[in-house]
Amino acid sequence: MTLAGMKEGDRARIVRVSGEEAVKRHLGALGFVAGTIVRVVGESYGNMILAVHESRIAVNDATARNVEVADV
Amino acid sequence: MLKGEVEMNVSSLVVLVVIGIFFALAVWRVAKKGAPCECGGSRKACSRKGGCSCCDCCED
Amino acid sequence: MSKSIKIALAGNPNSGKTTLFNALTGSEQYVGNWPGVTVEKKDGILSGHKDVVIQDLPGIYSLSPYSIEEKVSRRFLVEEGPDAILNIVDGTNIERNLYFSTQLAELGLPMVMAVNMMDVVKKNGDKIDFEKIAKALRCEVVGISALKNEGGMEAAEKVVEMAKKAVVEKGPGKLPDVPHVFSGSVEHAIAHIEESIQGKVPLRSIRWYAIKVFERDREIIKKLEIGVGEMKHIEEHIRDCEKELGDDAESIITSQRYDFIKRLMDKSLALNEKRKDKATLSDKIDKFVTHRIFALPIFILSLCVMWFLAVAEHGPGTVLTDWANDGFLADGWHLPFTTHECRAEGKYKGMEFEDAQGEFAKQDASKSAWEEAYLEKINEGKSDDDKVEEMPEEIDEKVAATIVAKGVFVEDEETGEPIAKEDNEDEPDLWDVDFAAYKEASEWEEPDPSQFGVWVPGLGALITDALDKAGVSDTVKSLVVDGAWGGVATVLGFVPVIFIVFIFLAFLEDCGYMARVAFIMDRLLRRFGLSGKSFIPMLIGKGCGVPAVMAARAIENERARRMTVILATFVPCGAKTVIIAMFAALFFREQWYVAALMDVIGIAIIILGGIALKKTRFFAGEASSFVLELPAYHMPTVSGVWHHTWNRLKGYVLKAGLIIFPACVVLWFVMHFDWSLNLLADEEIEKSILHDLGSWIAWMFEPLGFGSWQGAAASVSAEIAKEQATATLGLVAANMDGATTGSHIQALFASVSDFPKLAALSFMVFNLFVPPCMVAIAVTFREMGSQKWGWFAVGFQLFVGYVLALSVYRIGVLVAGGGFGIWTALAFALDAFCLWAIFRPGKKVEC
Numbered sequence: 006m007t008l009a010g011m012k013e014g015d016r017a018r019i020v021r022v023s024g025e026e027a028v029k030r031h032l033g034a035l036g037f038v039a040g041t042i043v044r045v046v047g048e049s050y051g052n053m054i055l056a057v058h059e060s061r062i063a064v065n066d067a068t069a070r071n072v073e074v075a076d077v
Numbered sequence: 078m079l080k081g082e083v084e085m086n087v088s089s090l091v092v093l094v095v096i097g098i099f100f101a102l103a104v105w106r107v108a109k110k111g112a113p114c115e116c117g118g119s120r121k122a123c124s125r126k127g128g129c130s131c132c133d134c135c136e137d
Numbered sequence: 138m139s140k141s142i143k144i145a146l147a148g149n150p151n152s153g154k155t156t157l158f159n160a161l162t163g164s165e166q167y168v169g170n171w172p173g174v175t176v177e178k179k180d181g182i183l184s185g186h187k188d189v190v191i192q193d194l195p196g197i198y199s200l201s202p203y204s205i206e207e208k209v210s211r212r213f214l215v216e217e218g219p220d221a222i223l224n225i226v227d228g229t230n231i232e233r234n235l236y237f238s239t240q241l242a243e244l245g246l247p248m249v250m251a252v253n254m255m256d257v258v259k260k261n262g263d264k265i266d267f268e269k270i271a272k273a274l275r276c277e278v279v280g281i282s283a284l285k286n287e288g289g290m291e292a293a294e295k296v297v298e299m300a301k302k303a304v305v306e307k308g309p310g311k312l313p314d315v316p317h318v319f320s321g322s323v324e325h326a327i328a329h330i331e332e333s334i335q336g337k338v339p340l341r342s343i344r345w346y347a348i349k350v351f352e353r354d355r356e357i358i359k360k361l362e363i364g365v366g367e368m369k370h371i372e373e374h375i376r377d378c379e380k381e382l383g384d385d386a387e388s389i390i391t392s393q394r395y396d397f398i399k400r401l402m403d404k405s406l407a408l409n410e411k412r413k414d415k416a417t418l419s420d421k422i423d424k425f426v427t428h429r430i431f432a433l434p435i436f437i438l439s440l441c442v443m444w445f446l447a448v449a450e451h452g453p454g455t456v457l458t459d460w461a462n463d464g465f466l467a468d469g470w471h472l473p474f475t476t477h478e479c480r481a482e483g484k485y486k487g488m489e490f491e492d493a494q495g496e497f498a499k500q501d502a503s504k505s506a507w508e509e510a511y512l513e514k515i516n517e518g519k520s521d522d523d524k525v526e527e528m529p530e531e532i533d534e535k536v537a538a539t540i541v542a543k544g545v546f547v548e549d550e551e552t553g554e555p556i557a558k559e560d561n562e563d564e565p566d567l568w569d570v571d572f573a574a575y576k577e578a579s580e581w582e583e584p585d586p587s588q589f590g591v592w593v594p595g596l597g598a599l600i601t602d603a604l605d606k607a608g609v610s611d612t613v614k615s616l617v618v619d620g621a622w623g624g625v626a627t628v629l630g631f632v633p634v635i636f637i638v639f640i641f642l643a644f645l646e647d648c649g650y651m652a653r654v655a656f657i658m659d660r661l662l663r664r665f666g667l668s669g670k671s672f673i674p675m676l677i678g679k680g681c682g683v684p685a686v687m688a689a690r691a692i693e694n695e696r697a698r699r700m701t702v703i704l705a706t707f708v709p710c711g712a713k714t715v716i717i718a719m720f721a722a723l724f725f726r727e728q729w730y731v732a733a734l735m736d737v738i739g740i741a742i743i744i745l746g747g748i749a750l751k752k753t754r755f756f757a758g759e760a761s762s763f764v765l766e767l768p769a770y771h772m773p774t775v776s777g778v779w780h781h782t783w784n785r786l787k788g789y790v791l792k793a794g795l796i797i798f799p800a801c802v803v804l805w806f807v808m809h810f811d812w813s814l815n816l817l818a819d820e821e822i823e824k825s826i827l828h829d830l831g832s833w834i835a836w837m838f839e840p841l842g843f844g845s846w847q848g849a850a851a852s853v854s855a856e857i858a859k860e861q862a863t864a865t866l867g868l869v870a871a872n873m874d875g876a877t878t879g880s881h882i883q884a885l886f887a888s889v890s891d892f893p894k895l896a897a898l899s900f901m902v903f904n905l906f907v908p909p910c911m912v913a914i915a916v917t918f919r920e921m922g923s924q925k926w927g928w929f930a931v932g933f934q935l936f937v938g939y940v941l942a943l944s945v946y947r948i949g950v951l952v953a954g955g956g957f958g959i960w961t962a963l964a965f966a967l968d969a970f971c972l973w974a975i976f977r978p979g980k981k982v983e984c
Binding site: 085088089091092093096099103104107113 | 604607608609610612613616617621788791792794795796798799802
């Protein structure tokens, strides 16, 4: 399953990030790597605000769909 | 070259010259350093040769 | 040690780097909370250490070679080589920040890590073990709070110490102590690579280079000129790791860095258990601010608050602007709290200044009315040549006794009929003036403001007086007062309005809200197939269009980038705000929301224009990704907001001196001379060069409602600088009726249209939404990279501005009962075209 479809308050563990190289790299630098736990802080129309470590990262639905996650 | 009535006296001439100097200074400065900008960018920091014009700073 | 010490200041965006930089160097820089800002290279001297230069690097998350910011930083750190690094880290977000720190540490330079925001860390109840981190990363670690000015200087001094020691003891040739972050097989591969590249790079950074080669960094591989055979050998090692770990090299490195950091944090970071997974204050605020329904209204509301403060009738902006335009820059003003009733003997004794002015106006009106009636009477029956124009020395008493004139305050410009002074009065104020009243009225002189309080003469009055005293000729006086000073004063008079706008925007940026706006707009734009990444340049555009267009560079997708360049300048910039300010003051005092409407229209054009463009084959394509960090909200510092605002304001004022001033001088000349270079009198302005030039193109503006040479001249002059439109209007309206520049301009619009407010609105809309100033157009061409696209952008903007102004005016006139004409039909036709372009079925967007 991917981040897309997760609801506010859900937590998940990142398994893999796919998609465009540039985006993958950027997400990686921001902490989206295998094993990291993220929490959905807010969600609307598929766009989400995620808590990654102590930061807040906003992503759109297309990006969320590229982040494969597993239950925590 | 100039026709028509223009009252010319010393003070008028002085004022004209002063305006002329400021005009020339402004034109010179814009030609040399580019237009000033409102973006808040610091043109002093630009490392590009010839400086920046209106926030046009520091490209690769 | 004659050479100066160079310290690199590096860290993530939003880590407080700029605040620290300002504190260390005392220089003026500005703090931005969101990416996309044009890259700058900022440096400054460390306070108290004349031989130390602090180089502020852009806030970045990593040293990859992909974004401009990263490239600039890499180049400086790796090639120029500072003597030491001061790495600033956000203590409230330390895990993510350390990702960059590990990379910096691998460069092998002496480094001090300043963990910032320790005040917040303490408040949160978290604990960080600096020693453990220092040991793991082989650098010094200290805690600071840049905001509270604690520890920053000490950290900097420590770095300087280390740098000085390093310069003396070591040098690029000694193998330094760098952290080993990776796992067995990866470390193995890196060791191999280090062997291969030995001698090609400074020894201290060999590890960093090796890791880059492992990641297949093309720039580095090319630079190191690694032989084909070598490279194949290295590739084998890399591929072994990839196979073993089941991922690509770059991802492996990224992952393992975070693994290392996690292990380190387990030992050295103790988060307050009570805070775990709880919503922070920022989260709570974001619930509203990014709410699916309330987000956009909240944003528009904040814009409305801004404009209300800036241009509403009794708001701070208008009060100050009126003071500037009518008082400070013009005739003069009373110091507040010093006004009193007139104490001097004479007609005004006991009156307040305003009443005195009112009384004088009435007496003056009486005098003019009676004189007009008298002249008419004595000119009866005379041929035109014999007619007397001015009041004779001697008044014929017999005739005088028969004259009873009607005193009136205001006359309709065209018919000369008396009209009501205030809009809410039905009947014009009329009274009888007979000879006795006339004699009385003639005795009244203009009230002397200095008798009513402490009077400060305005700059305009001072200049005029000085010129008079010097005996300067009227012509030259006009050049200075009406031309140069008049134009510049017009523009400067609106500083209060743009000051309020700039301060408000700076506040929103510094507190972190603007990042949310970018996110909200992305959500909105996405529903129409556009990307929010395009919106960041538009937020920048609120200050100036030039960096906005340049910020489009950050968008990788070529089509999206082009579209952003075309649309970025539709958000009113600082200069355009001056136009809004002037028209709000002259025509829309009670309708302050017209100003806010201009911002909303700008955003609407961006959205609708984007939709329409996307439907053409040049721009259709998939929507891209959007990733943005939302920094925690924080109260902006006064100095931060001030610096932000001051830089912009300074640019604006400088522009007035360097661009508006020369432009007005030139305009004065072309207004006062005809083609044979004869000097013209004020009334002969219709023979001037400017009049002819304007008239040649005035027909183009006819459909828009301001088809006069003045409107044309003003609009064209706006391409030099948008605010020049206001200055030009001030100059060309000079010989219209009215006491002040403001009323001249009102009279101007009244003379060109039966619906002056609509004409004014149309003029405003036109100048706001056609291509921006020439500098911005030049940048547009440059960023597009091709003439074809440059012209397309300009053409598109011209079309939008023209159609919008046309529609506003012609449909407005229709609604106001002015009738339907050929231009109205044209307006409808073009609007229909636009609606079709927006709503027609487009290509399916692949998700």
